[in-house]
Amino acid sequence: MHVKTGKGFVDVRELWASFLKGDEEAYSCLMRKFTRPLFNYGIRFSSDRDLVKDCIQDIFFDLWTKRSRISETAYVQAYLFKSLRLRIMRERTKWEQTETLDNAPFLAEFNIETRLIEEQSNRELKERVQKVFNSLPQRQKEIVYLRFYENLNHDRICTVMGLTKQSVYNLLQKALIKMRKEWEIVTLFLMLINW
Known part of the structure; x- marks a missing residue:
């Protein structure tokens, strides 16, 4: 899979490798490439559009702040989808627990x-x-x-x-x-x- 950047078309795995080294342009390209597919995937787990958007934002924030601890992957989209799925489930669980405690x-x-x-x-x-x-x-x-x-x-x-x-x-x-x-x-x- 290739992504168009200011330098032409680049393989997603190359973008990922550049992002892991701290390249902000590669990070921005990854965000532009995957935000919409992540949203379309996320709303299948939660109809709360704001929750899905917040989870995507959290994932990209975590990616940037923890990039030194993240490894390279040949399956960038799968990595991001899995991250989103886990994040949405964790957030939903927090809200459900809060609701349960409030109503007890x-x-x-x-x-x-x-x-x-x-x-x-x-x-x-x-x-x-x-x-x-x-x-x-x-x-x-x-x-x-x-x-x-x-x-x-x-x-x-x-x-x-x-x-x-x-x-x-x-x-x-x-x-x-x-x-x-x-x-x-x-x-x-x-x-x-x-x-």
Whole structure:
């Protein structure tokens, strides 16, 4: 398989070898060549397009930062597809575990009515949190996720997202302010409906 570069057509394996040596142009060519096929492959495992895009971005970020530890391969596309598949499965598992922990009741069940009320309350709370979280721009969502779901400190978020420390602080602050404001609006609306 060949890829067109500024230097003409180059074999993908040659690009991979150049990328492993730190060639940024080879890295960019690999990203351009494989981003769309990776996306088309990834949506077969998850219909969440944003999750798939984030996983692809994470893979390419990891490739660049860990290139000194990656070996050469004759099957670049297979390597990338496998990486994406594993990444999506790992990310989905994290979210499923988080959802399970968030919805696990702590109090003992006394009767069926208590259980039904609890389940309805948990579902409404989850929907409210999801609505507020989904109202954030993508970068703010990612920062909130990394900070509060993955418990990464600001320095690690800088590394993951390739941002300065000040940018991370600013985006996180904007996200928290917007979430508080949205939460207050949703709470007020629900109070008026239930009044």
